[in-house]
Amino acid sequence: MLLPSRTQKFVDLINETHIQAVSIDYLLKKYKISFPTLERFVNELDKIIYPSYFILTTKELSLCLSRHHSSDSCIAKILQNSFEYNLLIKIFFNETYTISSLSEALFVSESTVKRTMKDINLNLTPLNFKISTKPLRVNGDETKLRHFFIIIIKEMYGLENLPFKKEDLDFIKDFYKQFHSIFGLPYSQQDLLNYQLFSLVALQRELNGHTISTPSKIVEERKALIDSISLDYPNVESNHYKGVPLCKIFYFLLSDGFYTPIKALNSTDSFTNQIHNFIEEIEYIFLYSYSEENKNIITKKIHEIVFGYLSMPDHYHTANNYYEKFFYHNDFFIEKMNSIFKLIFEKNFPNASQNSMYMLFFTMIVETDQLLSSFMKNIEPTKILIYFNFDPTFNLYIKNKLELTLSGKNEISILTGEHSFENIDVFFRNYDIIITNHFFDDFPSFENIITVSHFLSKTDNEKIKQMNDKITKEKFNRMSDEMYERANELIKPL
Template sequence: MLAASLECSIVEYIFFEQYESYISLANALHVSESTVKRSIKQMNLFFEQYDIIIKARPLRFEGDENNIRYFFILYFTAKYNLIDLPFKKKLIYQLEQFYTLVSTIFRNKPTIQDRLNFTLFSAVAYEREKNNHPLVIRNAPKITFLINILNSLPTKFTHLNKIDSKSELDFWIRTFSLFTNNKTFNSTPMLSKNKQKKIFERTGIEQFLFLFSKIFKIELTDNERFTISKELYELLFGFLKPKNIINSLNNHYSAFYKSNDFFLDSYKILTKKIFVHCFSEELFPYFDFFFFVLTTHSISLLDNFYSLFAKINITIYIDFDFQFSIYVQNKLEKLLPGNMNFLLIDSADKLYNTNGISESDLFITNIYNYKSIGIAFKEIYILSHHISEFDIENITDIITEVYKKNYSGIILEGEEILKQYFNTDM
C-alpha cells in the first residue's frame, strides 16, 4: 500500500525534483492538478511539526535540512527495504566502492547492513546537495582522509572521480556528513586501540558492558569486548545514531522493546536500568534502538546467559515399558528448549535406591496413584500410554515456570549488584 499511495508518489517525485509545477506533476501521476494541491496541503500539515514544508515554483522540500534527510532515510527504508533503491545505479556503485575502500583503509570489518546504511544515507544527502539544498555544518571535521582516499589512489582502483576544486570538496564533505562529522569514520578508527578503549571508558560504554556482563553472567574475551564496545559506540555517538527529533516516524524499535515477548521481561527492565545508570540523560531517547541492536546482534551473549537458567532435572518412570520412557525423553529433547537433564527409572525398586530423585524439578510417570510411591516431588505430570500435543503443551508450561524461577534468582542478584555499584534503591 505504501508503494501504491498517491502521497508517497508525490513525496518521491518532489524529492528528486523532477517536476517544477503542480500541473506537470499531476500529468505524470495521471490525476488532476487540484488533487495534487490538496494532497500536498494535507502533507504539509503533517510535515509542519518537523519544520519541513513542500514549496512550489519549483516543487521542493525546504526547512530543517537534517530532518528532511532523516525523513527520506526512513521513507526509502520503509518502501524499498534498502534493496533496489531509486537512485542512479552509477551513484549507488560509487558509494558502495567508497564504503569498501574506507573500511579497508581503516581496517574496519565491512558488513552488508552497514554498507546498505552508508549507501542510503549518502545517496539521500547527494540528491539534496545536487539540488542545491546544502547542509550547514557548524563543526566541520578534519577531512584529510577524504582527500587522500579520492585523490592519492588511482581512479582505476577506487572507481571514484577525483576532487578538482574546493567547492566540489565541500559538496562531498556535506554528502558524507553523517560519516565525516562524527567519530566513527573520522577519528575513532584512526586512534590506537588503547585510546579507543579510553573513549569507551569516558563515554560510559565500558561501564555498561561490564555491568551487563556481570549481571547476566556473560564471559567475554578482550577482543569480543572491544568489538561490541565499538558497535555500541557507533549506536550512541556515531553514524548509526538515530535522530530522535522525528521519533514518531521511527517507532519500530520502541515496539520491539514494549511488545516483543522475550520470555525474559525482567531482562528488558534490568537492561534499561543499567543503561540509565551508565549514560547521560540526553542519550535516553536512543535506548529503544540501542536495546534492539544489543538484543538482535548479540544473540550468542544471550545464549550464554540463557544456558545459566534454562536447565531442568527431569525424572521419568513408566511402569509398563521402559522403551516408552526413552521415547518420551527423545520427544521432549527435540521439541523443548533449554538444557534438560533426564533420569530414567526402569524399575520400582530404583525409585527408592537412586539418589536425587526427590530433588528433580519434574517427575513424569504413568502411575495415577503417584502418592502411593511415598516420595514428595516438586512437580508431577501424569502421562497415559502415549504423549499427545496437549501433554507437550502442559509439560512446556511446567518447564517454562522452572526456567522463570531460575531466572528470577539471577535477576535478583543483578538488582543487588546494581545497588552495590550505584548505592541506590532499585
C-alpha cells in the same frame, strides 16, 4: 511525524491493533471521536491497506493482516498515500522545482503546496530542518538530514523496493561486491540493501548540492582505499560517479565525524568514559563479558546513537517506531529485560532521549555476541527423570525423543540400578519433572509429575513441553529478579 491528524490516526490504528484487538471505548476516548467517525476511518483505511482489512464490532477493533502483509507494509501503504510524504520525496529527488511546477507535479493548487509546506516546517522545526522556497530545498544539519531521509524512504518503500534508478542500484551493488571482496568481508543481502539506501541518499543529496566535508588523516587513508577500487561502469570516471566523488557517495565507510572511529574516541573524553561505565555495568548486571572486538563495536554504536548522528529527540516520532516496538513487544527469555536496561541507561545517560534508548537497546541485544546463549549458560538445566517400569529400552527411546523435541537446557536421566520410588518426596526433590507409568496410591506432594501409559500421545507430549517451558521460564525469571536487584543497587544514591 509529518502527517496531518487524519493520516496520523490511520498509522496509529495500525500500531494499536497489529498485536491484539483494541476496545472501541478506548479508541473513542483516545481520539475523541464518535463510533460513526471511527467506522468511516476504518472503511477508508481498508481501501488503502487492501487485501489486509479491519474487523470492527461494537466492542473491539482488530486488524486482519493478509498472508503477505505485516504492520510495516500496511504503514508503508499509508505513507505512500500521504501527500506530505510525497511532497518531501519530490523535493528530495528534484530541487529544481518551483512552487508552480511542484504543484503541477502533485496535481494540486499552489496554495495547497504552500500550506502543506508550512505545516511540515512546523514539525521539522524541533529538528532544525526547514523547507525553503527560494530555492526550493530542505535545509539543516546535513548529517542528520540524510539520516532523516533514510528513515522516511525505508518506511515508505522498505529495503527491497527503494525508489532509485536501477542503474544506480546496480552500481552500488557492483561496488559493494568489489569492496567486500578486496577486504575479505562476507557478502550479506541485508548489508547490501542498507548499503544501497545509505549510498543513494548520499548520492542524491550530493547531486542536489548538499555535501558533507570529510577532513582528517584517517579519512584520507580510507578514501585512498575507496578510490583504489577499479570500476568499469557507465558514468564512472576518475573516481567519480555521475560527477560525484566516490568518497562522497560512500561517506559512511569513511572514519569521519559521521562514523566516529574507535581510535578517535579519546579515552579521557567524558562521553567515552560514560560509555565505558555503561558497558561495565551492563556486563555486571547481565553476567556477560564482552570480547575486546565486540566491545569496540558496541562502544562506537553507543557513541553514534547517544551522542552522534543517530540520536533523535523525543519529539520526533517515526511512523513505524521499529525500535520502540522491539523494546516493548519483543518476546525475551528474561522478563524485565527492558526495565533493567532502562534503569542503567537513564543512570548513565540522563540527558539522552527515549528514542536513543530504544535504538540502543535493539542494537545491544542483536549485536552482542552470543548474548542469548550466555543467558542459557547462567541457568541450571531442567532436570527430567524418566522411569517406565515395563521395559528398559523404552526408557532410552523416550529419553532420545525428548532430547530431540524439548527446547531449552535440559538434563534428562533414566531411573536405573537399585533406585526406586521409595521415600518419594525426598527422591523427587532432585528433579524438576518426572515422567513415569508408576501407579501412585496417593497423589504425591511433588506437582510436576506426568503419568502416562505404555506410549506417549500427542497430549502427553504437549503436557511435557508446556511443563518444561514453564519451569525454564521460572528459572529465567529468578535470574531476572537477581539482575533487577543488581541494577537497583547500582542506581541507589551513595
